[in-house]
Amino acid sequence: MLRQIGEFYHQGEKDDTSRVWMTCWHHGGRILASCGDDKAVRVWSLVGEPDSKMRLECRTTLDDSHTRAVRSVAFSNDGKCLVSASFDASVVVYQQEDGEFAEVNKLEGHESEVKCAVFSKSDEFLATCSRDKSVWFWQQDEDEDFSVSSILQPHTQDVKQVAWHPTEDLLVSCSYDSSIRFYRFDGEDWVTQQKIDGCHVGTVWSIAFDTEGHRLVTVGEDHCIQLFVRENIGSKSADQDTWKSVARYDVENTRWPLYSVAWNSTNDVIATGGGDCKIRLFKISSTPESPVIEHLGVVGRHELDVNHVAWNPNPKFSNLLTSASDDGTIRLWELEI
Amino acid sequence: MEDSGFSGVVRLSNVSDFIAPNLDCIIPLETRTVEKKKEESQVNIRTKKPKDKESSKTEEKKSVKISLADCLACSGCITSAETVLVEEQSFGRVYEGIQNSKLSVVTVSPQAITSIAVKIGKSTNEVAKIIASFFRRLGVKYVIDSSFARKFAHSLIYEELSTTPSTSRPLLSSACPGFVCYAEKSHGELLIPKISKIRSPQAISGAIIKGFLAKREGLSPCDVFHAAVMPCFDKKLEASREQFKVDGTDVRETDCVISTAELLEEIIKLENDEAGDVENRSEEEQWLSALSKGSVIGDDGGASGGYADRIVRDFVLENGGGIVKTSKLNKNMFSTTVESEAGEILLRVAKVYGFRNVQNLVRKMKTKKEKTDYVEIMACPGGCANGGGQIRYETMDEREEKLIKVEALYEDLPRQDDEETWIKVREEWEKLDKNYRNLLFTDYRPVETNVAQVLKW
Numbered sequence: 001m002l003r004q005i006g007e008f009y010h011q012g013e014k015d016d017t018s019r020v021w022m023t024c025w026h027h028g029g030r031i032l033a034s035c036g037d038d039k040a041v042r043v044w045s046l047v048g049e050p051d052s053k054m055r056l057e058c059r060t061t062l063d064d065s066h067t068r069a070v071r072s073v074a075f076s077n078d079g080k081c082l083v084s085a086s087f088d089a090s091v092v093v094y095q096q097e098d099g100e101f102a103e104v105n106k107l108e109g110h111e112s113e114v115k116c117a118v119f120s121k122s123d124e125f126l127a128t129c130s131r132d133k134s135v136w137f138w139q140q141d142e143d144e145d146f147s148v149s150s151i152l153q154p155h156t157q158d159v160k161q162v163a164w165h166p167t168e169d170l171l172v173s174c175s176y177d178s179s180i181r182f183y184r185f186d187g188e189d190w191v192t193q194q195k196i197d198g199c200h201v202g203t204v205w206s207i208a209f210d211t212e213g214h215r216l217v218t219v220g221e222d223h224c225i226q227l228f229v230r231e232n233i234g235s236k237s238a239d240q241d242t243w244k245s246v247a248r249y250d251v252e253n254t255r256w257p258l259y260s261v262a263w264n265s266t267n268d269v270i271a272t273g274g275g276d277c278k279i280r281l282f283k284i285s286s287t288p289e290s291p292v293i294e295h296l297g298v299v300g301r302h303e304l305d306v307n308h309v310a311w312n313p314n315p316k317f318s319n320l321l322t323s324a325s326d327d328g329t330i331r332l333w334e335l336e337i
Numbered sequence: 338m339e340d341s342g343f344s345g346v347v348r349l350s351n352v353s354d355f356i357a358p359n360l361d362c363i364i365p366l367e368t369r370t371v372e373k374k375k376e377e378s379q380v381n382i383r384t385k386k387p388k389d390k391e392s393s394k395t396e397e398k399k400s401v402k403i404s405l406a407d408c409l410a411c412s413g414c415i416t417s418a419e420t421v422l423v424e425e426q427s428f429g430r431v432y433e434g435i436q437n438s439k440l441s442v443v444t445v446s447p448q449a450i451t452s453i454a455v456k457i458g459k460s461t462n463e464v465a466k467i468i469a470s471f472f473r474r475l476g477v478k479y480v481i482d483s484s485f486a487r488k489f490a491h492s493l494i495y496e497e498l499s500t501t502p503s504t505s506r507p508l509l510s511s512a513c514p515g516f517v518c519y520a521e522k523s524h525g526e527l528l529i530p531k532i533s534k535i536r537s538p539q540a541i542s543g544a545i546i547k548g549f550l551a552k553r554e555g556l557s558p559c560d561v562f563h564a565a566v567m568p569c570f571d572k573k574l575e576a577s578r579e580q581f582k583v584d585g586t587d588v589r590e591t592d593c594v595i596s597t598a599e600l601l602e603e604i605i606k607l608e609n610d611e612a613g614d615v616e617n618r619s620e621e622e623q624w625l626s627a628l629s630k631g632s633v634i635g636d637d638g639g640a641s642g643g644y645a646d647r648i649v650r651d652f653v654l655e656n657g658g659g660i661v662k663t664s665k666l667n668k669n670m671f672s673t674t675v676e677s678e679a680g681e682i683l684l685r686v687a688k689v690y691g692f693r694n695v696q697n698l699v700r701k702m703k704t705k706k707e708k709t710d711y712v713e714i715m716a717c718p719g720g721c722a723n724g725g726g727q728i729r730y731e732t733m734d735e736r737e738e739k740l741i742k743v744e745a746l747y748e749d750l751p752r753q754d755d756e757e758t759w760i761k762v763r764e765e766w767e768k769l770d771k772n773y774r775n776l777l778f779t780d781y782r783p784v785e786t787n788v789a790q791v792l793k794w
Contacts, residue, residue: 108700149693
């Protein structure tokens with residue numbers, strides 16, 4: 001169901017590869033950012049049209065901001081900023097100037113490796129999480145500088161990822177301590193709204209919301225994908241609501257973790273990547289009483305671990321998926337239904 | 338005691354050795370944990386994944402466990418292991434110290450007194466007597482107020498600011514051990530030169546007791562035991578610093594630190610909640626007997642030491658006047674300026690409490706946006722009244738309510754107009770030790786934690 005349309009070496013040369021940790025699409029669908037062990041952030045253009053040969057061309061390399069591996073990248077929702085999180089414990093914000101991204105801010109404070117940094121829907125807040133077990137909320141002011149809004153230490157082990165709700169100021173984090181936590185703004189500080197322990201057996205590696213923000217999937221070390229839903233959709237806002245697990249699918253023919261999950265905002269197809277080098281697709285069956293996670297099959301493969309998968313957010317390119325791998329490549333896939 | 342009580346700063350500063358080994362740990366780790374393999378990026382030896390189960394089975398390795406001894410052998414991590422630290426700083430140690438010494442003294446913080454007073458619903462006078470009586474029954478000879486020691490610090494602080502060039506400002510208060518630990522570990526180059534070198538009240542009290550008092554009573558420092566009751570666990574860390582040992586010896590100036598909550602637990606355990614009869618020692622000096630008589634030293638400037646307010650007071654006195662304006666920036670940040678009649682700002686001081694506000698201050702200092710002359714920094718939101726060692730309550734609302742009461746009790750402590758007592762002690766100390774002033778100051782050293790970068794892994 002996935003057709004590979006391109007394979008791109010992060011460092012540009014086949015003989016000199018290093019792990020690629022993540023890719024992230026710009027909301028317009030034509031720009032992709034990537035990061036990896038080479039300490040660099042790369043910005044790619046998606047060249048070509050959907051009905052002809054499409055490919056990625058590297059147009060910017062940002063290689064002097066970090067001193068160690070870059071673990072995550074994310075665009076701001078207005079598309080003007082890019083943020084990277086690194087094992088050097090820093091978070092760097094880049095801004096687009098004359099079509100190129102350049103470093104404008106370095107945010108320090110985490111004690112150890114930063115795993116993830118993402119902008120909230122309004123871009124007012126930036127959330128970061130780290131091996132030091134903390135989740136930080138940074139607030140952007142008029143000067144486009146960031147100040148610390150809250151520092152929370154909600155987990156007992158390092159925090160792997162944070163994800164924002166698609167429409168409201170609600171954040172969720174997942175951790176090596178097997179739990180996920182939800183956070184909301186109480187008018188003065190960010191506070192923990194809900195805790196779900198024992199979410200997976202072992203590390204919870206990744207989280208993804210659906211496009212409405214009523215459903216959430218997680219994947220983890222136990223090679224399971226799990227579905228959570230809001231319990232009071234009609235009567236409470238998302239940041240006041242509670243979430244419960246309603247379905248679970250165990251990928252039985254592997255013993256490797258699932259490292260990443262991405263929920264397509266147009267066609268609702270869910271993609272995962274994992275330690276067994278495979279990309280899988282899932283769908284939630286439409287029976288509203290008891291949702292079921294349907295495994296659509298193994299549809300793609302890398303030479304080594306798949307660290308991240310990302311759907312293109314533009315409906316025009318909604319069939320495009322990128323994957324990042326330990327084999328040093330970013331692969332571009334097209335979903336064929 | 339898993340990380341509980343220590344300030345957020347210290348927890349973030351990795352004081353505990355018992356977390357997953359840092360990526361920079363030089364001890365080779367071989368485990369089957371997929372997570373470890375996933376995150377490993379410094380040692381990037383790439384091998385093809387085994388194709389069949391047979392060969393992968395032979396390549397599996399046993400897990401290796403890191404013990405404290407391994408960590409102690411490595412200079413890369415902080416080795417003030419929490420378990421060792423806590424075991425050394427428990428009430429058992431207090432009992433032992435009292436038994437094994439010829440003279441034992443306890444320094445009690447007013448934050449501890451006010452916190453216990455709110456908890457048990459008694460006045461600060463009564464609580465001071467209860468605490469003093471409790472310790473005296475155990476064999477402690479003197480129970481003294483840490484605010485007495487703080488008078489020494491207060492007397493030096495304006496002088497220190499006056500000799501700090503404007504390019505080296507803001508001068509940062511040093512009484513908070515959580516902040517000091519953070520500064521040494523995280524931003525040593527930026528922060529250490531700006532930290533006040535004046536010792537904290539606990540450290541000054543230790544110097545007075547093991548230096549001055551021991552000498553005066555003809556005792557060796559190792560014959561004296563000094564414990565402190567403090568509002569935060571981080572003071573246990575402070576007591577362990579190398580800089581706070583009696584010069585040329587291995588004797589700590591403060592042997593043991595007990596938190597407010599630990600003390601109350603012990604008092605309740607011994608059903609010792611009445612002041613009872615205390616033998617009248619009217620011949621004792623005022624500073625040694627004040628707490629036994631229920632007299633707690635009060636001061637202006639709030640429950641976190643009043644350093645910022647003291648600077649403003651001394652500045653206005655020396656400057657011959659000035660217009661003082663104070664504003665509250667958020668729940669844990671206060672700013673005060675002194676202006677001339679013409680509206681020119683002559684002095685800026687601030688109080689910055691809580692790790693979030695410390696972070697924002699550090700960011701401003703890095704970008705040279707910070708124009709403050711002096712900052713009273715405390716790692717805990719709410720400052721020392723809300724220290725990690727204070728009495729805890731179940732709900733957030735109750736904590737807020739009790740904190741307000743603790744602060745109110747602290748504010749109501751009676752002011753002393755009489756400065757003669759501590760001046761007399763200072764003069765007597767100077768006669769016994771002409772270099773006594775050196776014991777009122779300390780220094781700070783950056784902690785090197787990134788071994789890997791040095792090794793170029």
